[in-house]
Amino acid sequence: MFSSYSEALEWIHGRLRLGIKPGLTRMKWMMEKLGHPELKMKTVHIGGTNGKGSTVTYLRSILEAAGYSVGTFTSPYIEQFNERISVNGKPISDEEIVELANVIAPLADELEETELGGPTEFEVITAMSFYYFANINQVDIVLYEVGLGGRFDSTNIIQPIASVITNIGLDHTNILGHTYEEIAFEKAGIIKAQIPVFTAVKNQDAIKVIKEQADKKQAPLFILNEDFSITSHTPQETGEMFTLSSANHILEHIEISMIGQHQTENAALAVMAAQSINHHEEFSISEDVIRTGLKRAYWPGRFEILSKSPFVIIDGAHNDEGISALVHELSNRYSNYTIHIVFAALKDKKLDQMISQLDQVADEVSFVSFDFPRAAKATDLFSLSHSKNKRIGEQWDSHLAKCIQNMQPDSILVVTGSLYFISEAKPYLCEFLKNNKISL
Structure with a gap:
């Protein structure tokens, strides 16, 4: 018992x-x-x-x-x-x-x-x-x-x-x-x-x-x-x-x-x-x-705006259709912003198609991994990207912190990918944003 x-x-x-x-x-x-x-x-x-x-x-x-x-x-x-x-x-x-x-x-x-x-x-x-x-x-x-x-x-x-x-x-x-x-x-x-x-x-x-x-x-x-x-x-x-x-x-x-x-x-x-x-x-x-x-009606992690200043969005786009919806909204709503995407995914997804779509809308894209049996390695995600401005975040939490600290007034940070990743990232982001009142 x-x-x-x-x-x-x-x-x-x-x-x-x-x-x-x-x-x-x-x-x-x-x-x-x-x-x-x-x-x-x-x-x-x-x-x-x-x-x-x-x-x-x-x-x-x-x-x-x-x-x-x-x-x-x-x-x-x-x-x-x-x-x-x-x-x-x-x-x-x-x-x-x-x-x-x-x-x-x-x-x-x-x-x-x-x-x-x-x-x-x-x-x-x-x-x-x-x-x-x-x-x-x-x-x-x-x-x-x-x-x-x-x-x-x-x-x-x-x-x-x-x-x-x-x-x-x-x-x-x-x-x-x-x-x-x-x-x-x-x-x-x-x-x-x-x-x-x-x-x-x-x-x-x-x-x-x-x-x-x-x-x-x-x-x-x-x-x-x-x-x-x-x-x-x-x-x-x-x-x-x-x-x-x-x-x-x-x-x-x-x-x-x-x-x-x-x-x-x-x-x-x-x-x-x-x-x-x-x-x-x-x-x-x-x-x-x-x-x-x-x-x-409210459901966490679905194109959720965590902060307007700095502008941080979290979205559990974990497959090709989800990424398509995310890219559509970013293109239609925020085309005048500099978009930085941080992405983590499960290795059994159609990663090449997902990353190809992110490459098209992101001015900068970061790839991270997280502690989960099916999580894809950041290096593998990185290798699938054709972005001219891509990078690997060794530790997802410290990388997110750096991304936020380096944001400009006309930029958006979009944290997306596996819902398992989102479940870890959201509480961290909320706590970080609360404790670090960054004014852009």
Whole structure:
């Protein structure tokens, strides 16, 4: 039995040694032992390549504004591990983590002795969340973010009242497949029989696959730019404004506080899901509530401005699509600034394409590494860049400090890459900026 938070966390993270093991058999085994907590809650399932966390946030904020208690299960974390299981945006306590670990650990030990093998870190955390929301803190609704793929993801044993598939890109190709069709098939695995699904997928080959899977499950399907659309998009200084139109509803001049054209798509998905949830008799979500929720929504590490003077932005652009969105916003909003990008990534990503895009927008680019098993070496990132003004930061933290200290009034520092890196860099940057009030 674990008596402290640090012991519980060490055990959970120790499961990383088992790597990624797609499949639902271990989850089903544990749920059977626990009395099927995954079936004792109302849920919404959110998958896709980019935008899952933001979409969860928009929908959570709408539901909160309507007065409901909302659980969320997200990954990875940005500021603290506990946030992966949260209620109304507040991470569960250290004591609750210990309690949950003590429930799941004996099951993990027992499972390890079977032919199925021990559960992975993600499976353990998913099981913890199911037990928590079913037995410890029963909320009105829980939003589950898919960890990887969909079809064989640990979360895919829930029976949601709505499903969402955000945009799809060529990410995790070593596991999910090398084409849009193959990846779409895995993502579409979360579609359940007769349960409405909303998607912002743009690739036509991917859409075809999702349509086929929805037809097989007789699931009503709503597609961005076919069944609902975004018009009159206007970038704002601290967010975006747009109009959302669907077959029987128009919401004009919606405001969101997260920056980026792609965020309008995530917000639109959340609105469509909220309107679907509104059809369930136990929920009542008005247009005013939707507007209020969207405006309040905040998700750390997504084109987040940490400081205006010095101008520091942090963004978890961890794949080709994420980098494209980042480059688009930097080019459109800050072309009159000198842009210095600091980048760290995981070695299993399409690094050449990502770095090529950064080279095009950055006046200066730095490459760093960080302490994570899958982290790419700074030297390897450096070798892929064709920038005329590139460098290696030996220690990411001291390098960031030097970058900030050397900034000019017309410059922006953009810290981006792996979300695992962002989760380390953000707390450091916030503390550094707080303790070093630099005036440019």
